[in-house]
Amino acid sequence: MRIEPIRAAGGRPAHIRHDDDLILAKGVSVVMAKQLVLQNIDLSIPKGSFVSLIGPSGCGKSTLLKVLAGLVNPTSGSVSIAGLSPVEAARKRMIGLVFQDANLLPWKNAVDNASMLLSIADKSLSRAELRSRGQEMLELVGLGDSAHKRPHELSGGMRQRVAIARALALDPAVLLMDEPFGALDAITRDSMGQSLLEIWQRTGKTIVLVTHSIDEAIHLSRHVHVLGIKPGRITESLDIGLPYPRDLSVTEDPEFVRLVVQLRTMLRASHQPGGAS
Ligand SMILES: Nc1ncnc2c1ncn2[C@@H]1O[C@H](COP(=O)(O)OP(=O)(O)OP(=O)(O)O)[C@@H](O)[C@H]1O
Numbered sequence: 001m002r003i004e005p006i007r008a009a010g011g012r013p014a015h016i017r018h019d020d021d022l023i024l025a026k027g028v029s030v031v032m033a034k035q036l037v038l039q040n041i042d043l044s045i046p047k048g049s050f051v052s053l054i055g056p057s058g059c060g061k062s063t064l065l066k067v068l069a070g071l072v073n074p075t076s077g078s079v080s081i082a083g084l085s086p087v088e089a090a091r092k093r094m095i096g097l098v099f100q101d102a103n104l105l106p107w108k109n110a111v112d113n114a115s116m117l118l119s120i121a122d123k124s125l126s127r128a129e130l131r132s133r134g135q136e137m138l139e140l141v142g143l144g145d146s147a148h149k150r151p152h153e154l155s156g157g158m159r160q161r162v163a164i165a166r167a168l169a170l171d172p173a174v175l176l177m178d179e180p181f182g183a184l185d186a187i188t189r190d191s192m193g194q195s196l197l198e199i200w201q202r203t204g205k206t207i208v209l210v211t212h213s214i215d216e217a218i219h220l221s222r223h224v225h226v227l228g229i230k231p232g233r234i235t236e237s238l239d240i241g242l243p244y245p246r247d248l249s250v251t252e253d254p255e256f257v258r259l260v261v262q263l264r265t266m267l268r269a270s271h272q273p274g275g276a277s
């Protein structure tokens, strides 16, 4: 993986499709257990972008992420990742996944956990190569000095950092994250968000983050898509024009405060079944 210095990221309106779109979903609907979970999702995510999905519980955010990851097949519509189907993209190690629970192997230390998926994906790598890669990724997530620690010796935030390192070790083009900081206290969550932003700017990954936090979505993202319920669909998309690099002081910016109010209003509408679209 090429790790670059922090740089400002460019932006453009969320709804305009360009050649640099890495993820493209067209008319995606998902029916599960006779229930229309997602309806007609159109989504274009530019390469290198940071996008958040937010919406009421049960609106289909996790399902949408699973569709992008190739774990759930759409009932209709199509998804492409750099021109490939999600299953092909996953096979080519283009997709990294991070969930709310870090799911580390308790008997392995941080560096071995960080290189665990890579060890499965690439059997040709020696133990020393895996360790070196694991260590590099731990350093990237700010855990360089905790390589020898087992999961029970790490805090929840540190375990999530290892989970992010494990996903990044595959050098995926896309990082799909489902409420990765949902179980953390507010202050740890803020600093994890800031770390993620810095990792994003250093690596140039495309990040899709599912979150319930309005502040987190605005602090981190270039684009926020709001999903509504019954059926799950995109009701609104919001461009976050605040310049990068951003730090936590951005939350005091009047524009940030204005965006919080705007997104909260959109979210309120998204709680109405079949509401704003
Ligand atoms: N495997 C499944 N089989 C049947 N229904 C499912 C399945 N997975 C999810 N659902 C249903 O799809 C809907 C969307 O679920 P999903 O987990 O995607 O919501 P979510 O937006 O991620 O919610 P939360 O914010 O609570 O995590 C729910 O009504 C859920 O019951």
Ligand SMILES: [Mg+2]
Pocket: 061, 062, 063, 178
């Ligand atoms: Mg979910």
